[in-house]
Amino acid sequence: MKPTLNQMEIALMSHSSGSYDNASVSSPAAVCVLFSMKAGEPCVLMIKRGSTLSHHSGEWAFPGGMSEEFDESPMHTALRETNEELGIDPADIDVWCGMAPVETSTGFKVWPFAGRVADQTVFKLQEREVEEVVEIPVKVFVDDRSKRTITLIRNGDTRLMSAYAYEDRIIWGASARIISNTFDIVMNSV
DSSP states (O other), rough: OOOHHHHHHHHHHHHOOOOOOOOOOSSEEEEEEEEEEEEHHHEEEEEEEEETTTTTTTEEEOOOEOOOOSSSSSSHHHHHHHHHOOOGGGGEEEEEEEEOOOOOSSSSEEEEEEEEEEETTTOOTTTTTTTEEEEEHHHHHOGGGGEEEEEEEEEEEEEEEEEETTTTTEEEEHHHHHHHHHHHHTTTTO
């Protein structure tokens, strides 16, 4: 079943993840999981991170980044970073909920915030940080045919990881876990 944008909004707005305290976290970060309508179809906004970045370069991710001392909250971090990377005014984002944090293999603890970006938003890419923006149809993430298992070998350790395939893109790691967590919330309430 492919959920509608309205069903996703209701499911995610009903979700509560608890505390967003990142004070004791050494590398806190936050991202926006943004939904939109494109050609009459609900989509998820994703970015390809710049190839010169020191962390997760060239990977498919959600807009967002590391918390700064002046950030009031993880949600503020997610909105600030999304604005810096894509030029999206926080006023053009309707935040539906925060979700449980996901840890990365590089030591970041990432708080995702789901919501909707205004339709017809024009993106102004910060080219050093973002190489590409894509709006991926929601059906990709709820269709088992898009799911993959990939093998990651790093520092002599071999790990099997869940991933998603969309056209020539592979979405894996923390981004794939955030997608999975998001759609678990949605599909368990639809």
